[in-house]
Amino acid sequence: MTVEQIAKGFGVHPMTMFEWLCQAGIDAGAEPGVSRTDEVELREARKRIKLIEQENEVLHRAAAYLSQANLPGKALPRS
Known part of the structure; x- marks a missing residue:
């Protein structure tokens, strides 16, 4: 399943889903950021x-x- 398909399932824009995934990585400490x-x-x-x-x-x-x-x-x- 692609991010686009998942985003559609949630009823959000794919970029929103990408931003959520990126922030989740930052919050988990897997990616640099605040x-x-x-x-x-x-x-x-x-x-x-x-x-x-x-x-x-x-x-x-x-x-x-x-x-x-x-x-x-x-x-x-x-x-």
Whole structure:
């Protein structure tokens, strides 16, 4: 059975089937390339890094605000 016949059986274009087969080889480690698992982990790591950078910025701003409040003659502004 050819890839074209299998693709037709799945109702997809033969190039789609070739791409799936190629990605399956990469994911299995049989071919060089970036696996889908690596892509997902990288995307999640970038999200965590962004969140940590945002949290760090909040802490820097809070520290700067509080250090200004502790200067002599300065009082915390009231909301």
